[in-house]
Amino acid sequence: MSDFSDRVARLRTERRLTQRELAESLELSRQTVSNWEKGKIEPNIGVLAKIASYFGVSTDFLLGHETYTTQYEGKYRQEGFYWGRKINRLAHEVLRLMTPERPLRLLDVGCGEGQAAVFFARNGYHVTAFDIAASGLAKGRGLAKAAGVHVDFFQADFLHHELINDYDVIYSTDVLEYVPPEKRESVMRGFREHTRTGGINVLDTFVEKEFIDTAPDWEHDKEFYWQTGELFSHYRGNWKLELCEETIFDCDSGGMPHRHCMDMMIARKMV
Ligand SMILES: C[S@@+](CC[C@H](N)C(=O)[O-])C[C@H]1O[C@@H](n2cnc3c(N)ncnc32)[C@H](O)[C@@H]1O
Structure with a gap:
């Protein structure tokens, strides 16, 4: 083909x-x-x-000419799971807030190696997941196969890709820093508009703090800090914030210990 x-x-x-x-x-x-x-x-x-x-x-x-060049394309080609197998706290929050007692559709944006997507599928969600890095998707497909579950993995660039289907949960962790400021409103609008009533958006992103150095593996041409509270400001009116937090944590991605400040949010579409 x-x-x-x-x-x-x-x-x-x-x-x-x-x-x-x-x-x-x-x-x-x-x-x-x-x-x-x-x-x-x-x-x-x-x-x-x-x-x-x-x-x-x-x-x-x-x-097929568009080159997929986040640093992760190469990292995901290496053996093992670059992000480990630990499931993010926000993924557990999804289970608590949107228990899949009926078939719920979940979209994982920037799914990386697919750990969260497979976790959701194992818990009964109908999962669609995409990332720009083909090598991560290949790992995710292997993980899903080994777990005996189905995840609709596909490759796409969220800066170009327009969502078509509606979802009960749109989940994206450690990804939104790849959205440059001028694209944020349109990407977030896409998430809001493609969420079913009663559904949730589960998101986090890195925010800038003068007293925290930039991470050693930060991709300066592709990653952009958000401002404190900026993420929450995209969810007004008919959205209820179920969780809205700012936290500072230690990280050793890229092989050098560093710190991040992150805003985390779960917003529910009320009408
Ligand atoms: C820090 S990783 C997080 C991966 C995963 N969400 C997780 O928490 O393990 C960021 C991911 O965003 C993906 N990404 C970056 N820019 C993207 C874009 N424009 N479209 C789709 N995925 C993108 C990268 O390939 C990478 O897998």
Whole structure:
């Protein structure tokens, strides 16, 4: 399969569209979509632009040219789990606040090596999870297989990817620092709009403190500190803050002990 056929098939299935539905939206035949996905044909430039616009991704992404270059791509290729197997406290909070007594849909944004996604699937959630690092997704798929659960893992860049489905839980930990300030409102709006009523957004991010040095593995061209309280300010009106905390903790990622300040939040959509 070519990069294009792989990506178009993934985008379509993530949005739970049939080949016919996608074809109709693009005013093409179902056979054309089927042939793309089999790698038999590729679209011309005009159609490629139309597909990119329809899915809210770049044409480079569709063609597989967009390089996935967070530092984690390499780190996740190494043996073992870069982030270990410990489950974040916020993941346990999800279980407490949104116990899956009925089928609940959960999205893990920037899922890394998939530990949390698999944890949720083992606890009965219907889990979709994506990350920009293909190597992390491969680990996550292995973990899910070993646990005998299904997780809908796919590769995407949240700076381009527009959500289509709605979720009961949108969960993203240690990721939002990768969203530059000018993109924050649109990314957060996407989370808010794609949360079902009664559902929750479970998020954290690093905040800037003058008295804390920047972590040694900070990616200066890609990571951006948030301001204290900034995260919470995206959840007003019909959102109730179930948890809203700022904490300072020790960390040794990157091989050198350092400290972080983090804002953590769980917000529930009331209407
Ligand atoms: C610090 S790791 C956290 C991983 C995971 N959430 C966890 O808590 O173990 C940050 C993750 O964000 C992903 N990431 C960074 N920028 C991204 C983007 N633009 N789109 C999707 N994922 C991204 C990285 O590949 C990495 O896996």
